[in-house]
Structure formats: C-alpha cells, structure tokens
Amino acid sequence: ESDELHQRIEAVRQSMGDSLLLLGHHYQQDEVIQHCDLRGDSYKLSELAASSETCRTIVFCGVHFMAETADILANRPEKLESRGGDRVTVILPDMAAGCSMADMAAIAQVEDAWADMGEIIDTSRVIPVTYINSAASLKAFCGRHGGIVCTSSNAASVMDWAFERGDRVFFFPDQHLGRNTALGMGIGTEQMPVWDPYALELGGNTEQALRDSRVILWKGHCSVHQMFRPEHVEGFRKNHPGIKILVHPECPREVNDIADVSGSTGKIIDTVRNSPPGTKWAIGTELHLVNRLKAEHPEQEIHFLSPVVCMCATMYRIDLAHLCWCLENLRDGCVVNQILVDDETTLHSLVALQRMLKVK
Ligand code: 13P
Ligand code: SF4
Numbered sequence: 001e002s003d004e005l006h007q008r009i010e011a012v013r014q015s016m017g018d019s020l021l022l023l024g025h026h027y028q029q030d031e032v033i034q035h036c037d038l039r040g041d042s043y044k045l046s047e048l049a050a051s052s053e054t055c056r057t058i059v060f061c062g063v064h065f066m067a068e069t070a071d072i073l074a075n076r077p078e079k080l081e082s083r084g085g086d087r088v089t090v091i092l093p094d095m096a097a098g099c100s101m102a103d104m105a106a107i108a109q110v111e112d113a114w115a116d117m118g119e120i121i122d123t124s125r126v127i128p129v130t131y132i133n134s135a136a137s138l139k140a141f142c143g144r145h146g147g148i149v150c151t152s153s154n155a156a157s158v159m160d161w162a163f164e165r166g167d168r169v170f171f172f173p174d175q176h177l178g179r180n181t182a183l184g185m186g187i188g189t190e191q192m193p194v195w196d197p198y199a200l201e202l203g204g205n206t207e208q209a210l211r212d213s214r215v216i217l218w219k220g221h222c223s224v225h226q227m228f229r230p231e232h233v234e235g236f237r238k239n240h241p242g243i244k245i246l247v248h249p250e251c252p253r254e255v256n257d258i259a260d261v262s263g264s265t266g267k268i269i270d271t272v273r274n275s276p277p278g279t280k281w282a283i284g285t286e287l288h289l290v291n292r293l294k295a296e297h298p299e300q301e302i303h304f305l306s307p308v309v310c311m312c313a314t315m316y317r318i319d320l321a322h323l324c325w326c327l328e329n330l331r332d333g334c335v336v337n338q339i340l341v342d343d344e345t346t347l348h349s350l351v352a353l354q355r356m357l358k359v360k
Contacts, residue, residue: 002031005320009035012327020330021055023048023070025062026265027286027315032061032323041266042066042132043151049073049090050357057089057330060339061318063099067092067339068136072346072353090339091330093322097314099133101250104220105173107137109197113218114145117170117195120210127162128170131155131177132356133222136341136349138172143351150356152249153264155181157359159215163187168213170195173220180249180256182215194219225250227310228284233258236282236303245305246271247284255284265289272297287311 024036038048049070060067067090074088128147130138150158162169171178182188193209196219228251236243244260256262277299283290284305294302329336
C-alpha cells in the first residue's frame with residue numbers, strides 16, 4: 001500500500017514541476033521527508049519560504065505554525081506585487097498537526113499578561129520576543145510592540161537585539177529556551193519569573209521578581225523535550241565512557257546545562273556530520289531525527305538519550321496518505337487544508353519575522 005502511495009505522490013510532483021514546493025521539517029518520518037524538495041530547521045524553512053521564486057504552492061510537511069510562517073513570508077506585499085497579486089497557496093496535509101507548545105500561549109492570554117505586567121513595570125521598556133513555535137497572532141503582537149521572533153538557532157542573537165532596544169525581555173511561549181538562552185548569556189538569574197497564564201493573582205514574590213528581572217519567561221514547554229532528564233545524561237556517561245551529549249535547547253535547564261552541545265535541529269545534524277568516525281553520541285531530541293542520524297552515520301555510535309519514546313505526535317500526523325490526498329486534490333484543481341493568515345495579522349507579524357531574518 002505504501003509503495004502505491006509513494007508512486008502517486010511522485011506522479012503529482014512530476015506533473016506539477018517547479019510550481020510545487022514540498023518543504024519538510026527534520027522531525028518528519030523518513031517516508032514523508034524523502035518526498036520533500038528541501039528540508040530544514042525552523043529558521044532555514046522560514047528563509048526558504050521567504051525566498052521561493054517559482055512555486056505557486058507550498059505543501060508544508062511540518063506543523064501549523066511553520067505553515068503559517070510560510071504563508072506570511074511567501075505572500076508578503078512585495079512578493080505579491082512581483083507576482084501581480086497571485087498568492088502562493090500554503091497547504092498543511094493534516095490540519096490537526098499543531099504544536100502543543102504553541103498552544104500553551106493564546107493571544108488573549110498574552111495581551112492580558114502584558115496589561116497586568118504594565119501595572120507593575122514600565123512595558124514601554126520591555127521587548128516581547130516570541131519563539132517561532134507560536135501562533136501568527138503572537139508574532140503580530142511582537143510586531144506591534146517593538147518585538148521580534150526567534151528560533152532555536154538565533155535565540156541569543158535575538159536577545160542581544162532586544163537588549164539594544166529595551167531594558168527587559170518578555171519571552172514566550174517556551175520557558176526552557178528562554179531560560180537556557182538567558183542563563184547561557186549571563187543575563188538571567190535563578191529567580192527569573194515565569195508568567196503563569198492560569199494563576200489569576202500575582203503573589204508579592206512574583207511582583208518583586210518582575211521588578212528585579214531582566215528576563216520574564218512564560219509557563220510553556222515542549223511535551224517531547226521535557227521528557228529528557230539529567231539522570232539519562234548521567235546514566236550514559238557512566239555506562240559509555242567518552243560519550244558526548246547533544247540536546248535541543250527546548251530541554252529543561254538541568255539537562256541543557258550538563259550537555260556537551262545544545263542547538264537547533266540543524267545544528268544537531270551538522271554537529272554529527274562534522275564528527276569523526278567512532279564518535280559516541282546520546283542525542284536528546286525528537287525520535288525520528290535521531291533514528292535518521294543513526295541510519296545515516298553507521299560510522300558513529302548514536303543513542304537516543306531517553307529510555308522512553310519521545311516523539312512529536314503532531315509532526316507524525318503528516319503521513320503518506322494525507323500527503324497523497326492533498327497533492328492529488330491540488331492536481332485536480334481542488335485546494336484542501338490551505339493555511340491562510342489574514343492581512344492584518346500578516347502585516348504585523350511580518351514586521352517581527354523580518355527582524356528575525358536579519359538576525360543570524
Ligand atoms: P528547530 O527550529 O530546531 O528545528 O526546532 C523546531 C521544533 O519544533 C523543535 O521542537
Ligand atoms: Fe512543538 Fe515540541 Fe513538536 Fe517541536 S517537538 S513541534 S516544540 S510539540
């Protein structure tokens with residue numbers, strides 16, 4: 001059955017030529033990502049969508065916020081004008097492919113937090129920074145309030161950008177990326193406040209922490225990366241002398257701090273590719289990527305850092321059947337599962353995304 005689906009997908013790709021671009025995130029399963037024209041981490045995928053020239057449709061094998069970002073960047077005003085007003089259609093093969101972390105911050109909660117925070121500190125000196133793993137409305141919020149988007153590959157440079165323009169950073173939705181980045185730069189403290197959108201009242205300690213801290217975090221996390229624990233690192237170091245630990249910065253601080261290398265999925269791949277044969281790794285990121293690295297690098301010894309399965313269930317929703325279904329519909333003139341960001345949100349989120357694309 002999957003052989004037939006592979007053939008049907010390839011038939012549509014052949015028939016549509018350059019007008020179709022399939023983008024894939026590194027966490028996609030092998031049988032899906034093999035059909036993608038280009039793959040990347042979130043930063044690279046944003047650059048690819050922003051620079052696409054010939055395509056009229058992007059089928060995004062990733063999650064919802066990635067497809068939204070592609071729609072915003074591929075259809076920004078100057079691009080639309082250069083195509084005589086023709087939109088690039090962005091399709092997400094399964095609309096249920098979301099991101100549990102992005103869902104931990106809704107725009108109404110962020111706006112409420114901003115207003116409540118304004119009762120305690122001067123928010124005109126606070127720069128909001130949203131991790132790209134967020135809804136377009138949060139990116140638009142950052143665009144409207146002098147803020148910026150970051151990815152796991154440029155978070156420290158984005159923090160520098162922010163502190164050139166303000167006194168504090170309000171970082172959402174991932175507390176771990178925010179904490180790991182701020183601590184790594186020496187600008188965070190143990191007491192960095194974590195804004196809890198479900199705690200209706202701010203206790204006195206939180207108020208004081210807000211006044212004292214240069215970085216305010218949001219109580220969000222990745223359900224996949226929170227599974228990696230310091231005891232997993234200790235276990236590998238004990239049982240595999242010489243092993244190096246490579247993690248994604250969405251891992252909790254206790255893991256990130258004791259890892260040998262921490263970085264985006266793109267950096268994880270480059271780190272393994274550039275290592276000599278015989279290098280031993282325990283890698284703390286999504287299972288499909290780690291398994292692919294294992295298969296591609298038999299000359300190295302690669303382990304998955306956790307004893308339990310940590311996979312991104314929403315990325316996994318993109319399968320051959322959904323991909324084939326949306327491609328064949330497209331070929332037959334029927335657009336299904338289009339991701340379309342409204343003009344107002346596009347305008348403001350673009351401001352924050354374009355700032356991000358200037359910060360490597
Ligand atoms: P990268 O930008 O590092 O690919 O991360 C995306 C993501 O969702 C990690 O969980
Ligand atoms: Fe979101 Fe985590 Fe999946 Fe990345 S791995 S898309 S942060 S749920």
